[in-house]
Amino acid sequence: MGRRIYKKLKQKEIDVDFLVWLEGREDRLPRIEKIFNVSPADFAISIVAAVWLAQFFAYPETIAPSIPNDWLRRYQTLQGFLITALRHSLPTRRNQQTTDLTVLQTTLKRLLPDTVCAQYFRDIQSLHKKGEPKSFKDAIRRRRGGKQESEQTNRMRAAIEYLKSTSDQEWLDLAELWNEQRAGEYHPDELRARLRKGSSDEREKGAVALEFWQDIYNGDFRAIVGGPFPLSPELEEVANRTRILRDRE
Numbered sequence: 001m002g003r004r005i006y007k008k009l010k011q012k013e014i015d016v017d018f019l020v021w022l023e024g025r026e027d028r029l030p031r032i033e034k035i036f037n038v039s040p041a042d043f044a045i046s047i048v049a050a051v052w053l054a055q056f057f058a059y060p061e062t063i064a065p066s067i068p069n070d071w072l073r074r075y076q077t078l079q080g081f082l083i084t085a086l087r088h089s090l091p092t093r094r095n096q097q098t099t100d101l102t103v104l105q106t107t108l109k110r111l112l113p114d115t116v117c118a119q120y121f122r123d124i125q126s127l128h129k130k131g132e133p134k135s136f137k138d139a140i141r142r143r144r145g146g147k148q149e150s151e152q153t154n155r156m157r158a159a160i161e162y163l164k165s166t167s168d169q170e171w172l173d174l175a176e177l178w179n180e181q182r183a184g185e186y187h188p189d190e191l192r193a194r195l196r197k198g199s200s201d202e203r204e205k206g207a208v209a210l211e212f213w214q215d216i217y218n219g220d221f222r223a224i225v226g227g228p229f230p231l232s233p234e235l236e237e238v239a240n241r242t243r244i245l246r247d248r249e
Contacts, residue, residue, distance in 0.1 A: 005176045012166050016177070018217055019162065021234065022155040023178045028232040029151060030081065030225050035089040040100075043086040050078045077228045084227030097133035149205075157195055158213040161206030218242065 009016045054075035057068040101124055108117045127133070149157075156174075163170035171188035178186045215223060216235070219242030231239060 003180060005173060005180050009167075009173060009177065014163070014166055018214070019159050019174065019177060020181045021217060021237075022159045022213060023182055023184070024155070024234065025152055026232075027151045028234045030085070030229045032085070032088060032225055033148065035085045036091075038085070038089065040086065040089075043082060043089070047079060047082045047086075050075050050082060054079065074230070077230055080228040081225070081230060084225060084229070088225075101133070153194060154205075154209050155213060156191060157206050158209040160191070160195060161210040162214075164206075 006016050006020075009019070054072060056063050057072035057075075060068050063071050105117075105121060105124065108120055159174050160170050163174055167173045171192050175186040175188040175191055178184050212223060217238060219238055221229075221235070
């Protein structure tokens, strides 16, 4: 397949590889907004399962052809992600925190000597005297303005925003580039219609989307989630590329 549009945009000193990288239907980021649908019990069981899987790094024949260090790193990352997601989910537990604290005290009493438990119990009692935990309604307020924008649409928005400064036919150039690279079925009018749905606020998100995806493309994953997380193939590619660049510096 020819690369006419790729070469044309490249001549304008556009980072065409970034635009190509933005294309794709599959999600690449952790679905953090879904963590509130996972119960603490399911998080706990999932973490236990990940810990169980991690131990098999010590049995190379069992996990072959995986390399032991890669296996261990994979499941340690998964554990870290699940623990971080559990922490992010805590706002939904506000109305159950009194019960949670009672369960915690029962668990500590089973597992630890009384002299060790005492400090934790004093901390909890002190918080109770100060009116904690506070109960509240509607812990998670739904985002206004309808259905949340899909990741694919957000990447399209970033791509169009990037092209605006260098092209007077950004919709056509993006559709042709993505069709040229991925043999897709993009049409400029469909891209325009997809991004211009919703309120004027929705249409003003281009700069934010572009900054977000440029940061990720450059290897800065801090805006995604507050901890390690399993990488999609596209993000693995970024991690490897940026790691190589850092090693060369």
